[in-house]
Amino acid sequence: MDLVTPGIGLIFWQTVTFLIVLFLLSKFAWKPITNALRERETSIESALRMADQAKLEMQALKADNEKLLQEARIERDRILREASQAGNALLEEARTRATEEGTRMIENAREAIVNEKKAALTEVKNLAANLSIEIAERILKHELKDSAAQQALVNDYIKEVNLN
Template sequence: MGKLFEDFSLGLFFWQAVLFIALIFLLKKFAWKPILDSVNDREEGIKNALDAAEKAKLEMQNLQADNQKLLKEARAEREEMLKEARDIKNKLIEDAKGEAQEQANKMIMQAQAAIESEKKAAMAELKNHVATLSIEIAEKVVREELSSKDKQLRLVESMLGETVLN
């Protein structure tokens, strides 16, 4: 340190100071302005990129919210369609049951009418058959009863006796 003070020259110091100031002036005039401009441009570009990223982020959030809303609406619409389909299915089933019941009742009534008709026809045929048999039996009995003259006279007298005159 002591040697530094011993070798100190005021003229050399003056020229070094002048050169340093000139160098600073030249740097300020030609280098600092372009360097600061490029740094400012870079800073502005980064700021714009950050702003654009923030806008993109907000837009993405809005799109996600819209997508969620559309998805929710689609789900609600699907549920509504499924409910309508279930209602239509139940209505069709109820209509089919009602129609089947109506047809079954109609068939039962037709069957009952057919049974009643067959029953009446059978009863009429049975009555005819019984009447025919009764006539045949009566004919045989009367033939036997009327086979002799005595029996014929007794029969006529008994019938006359049973007859009440008004």
């Protein structure tokens, strides 16, 4: 069993060596190691904070983008509605103008028809009057070929006319 149980001298020297190493580590290495660990912890925390902040900023930007998209859709709908209304107004105005122009053209045509009718009636009256005069002239020429008939006609006219 000697091999399994350590001797007192070995335990003493291992304890002394351990304490020296512990002292040296605490004097020279412990503070830089803890400082490095603190710095590492601080940098990780700051990276996490920055990541959270970036995440919040991304959410805010996403919300802003959604808001801008919504506003753009509303603006697009308004522009389309205005364009549709303007097109309808132009169409209605064109219909109104066409109706007015058609009505005016119909009225002008009616006036032209009335004027042509009056002109035709006047021409027919003039033609009838000319024909009547020609017929009367021919009848009178035929009736009044001899001078006795002419004298009788003049006497009849004189009798009908009363001179006061």
